[in-house]
Amino acid sequence: MQKFYEKTLKSSHIFKGIVFDVKKDDVELSTGEKTIREVVNHPGGVVILALKDENTILLVKQYRYPLKLVSLELPAGKLDRVENPDLAAKREFEEETGFVAKKWDKLGIAYSSPGFCDETLHFYLARDLEYKKHSPDDGEIIEYFEYNLGKVFDMINSGEINDAKTICAIMRAGLKGFIKLP
């Protein structure tokens, strides 16, 4: 067996939810040692860094029930099971902000919590924006705001923005040269 590999000996389904499923597996490490892995299976999500102009970013504000706080984040949403992320990005962006974008670029992916969860986030850059109609999903109360890029960096630095996917997407856009990092 390869050194960095864990073999599934037994997999037990614990919970089948609307957003995620949970399983509990008995696994064998490459040393022969046995252990348990608890896993959250999540369909994955999309995150949209939308530039209204080269210095203006759209953020959305919403209540995040697991954390019991109001959070300022990039527009984002989860995939419907087996959905194409490109389509999900367009749908979620329009639902959450009311804008459509004519120009889309991929910014790569990230794993939000690889220790216990398989959630994969797909990052997008959206440009050439046009306002259409704000129509959030049922069960979503969400407002969008426009922020200067410099202000967004300040809010990340001060801890007003603590959402990991938002910070990652901005870093990826900076490394790809779409925005200027400080």
Added chain:
Amino acid sequence: MQKFYEKTLKSSHIFKGIVFDVKKDDVELSTGEKTIREVVNHPGGVVILALKDENTILLVKQYRYPLKLVSLELPAGKLDRVENPDLAAKREFEEETGFVAKKWDKLGIAYSSPGFCDETLHFYLARDLEYKKHSPDDGEIIEYFEYNLGKVFDMINSGEINDAKTICAIMRAGLKGFIKLP
């Protein structure tokens, strides 16, 4: 009721695990609409950006069972329930790399998946390193590597590094002026 608030009507415990618990809550939105929130309760984690010198970062390689892949990340670990993150950072850093650090700075926090999970990550900068002894936890097969900072940016950009907490910690360290962003 405030606009951005969701009131818990009923909370049901679904799963009590070793790493996380799951609950399923009936909630009421500020519009009066009722919905269900599935929540993963996680004790939180620590992430350590260790600089061996101003251009050299320590990364660890390990198998991530939920994703079925080998991942290159900053040293990190979860909190024991109600553990002080400062102590957890020191413990996890030493366990995963064999190094101790004399100089510690806080880099802020991030929420890994605020839509369904309360995991909070605490980021640290570790400097003045001294090698002691590599002794990973039971059930952890982990190796550490030293990388040039420029190479780390390249690996984030190319998708060789896709771990959200690693990307966030590096961004936070850059915004605070501890490392130079490209």
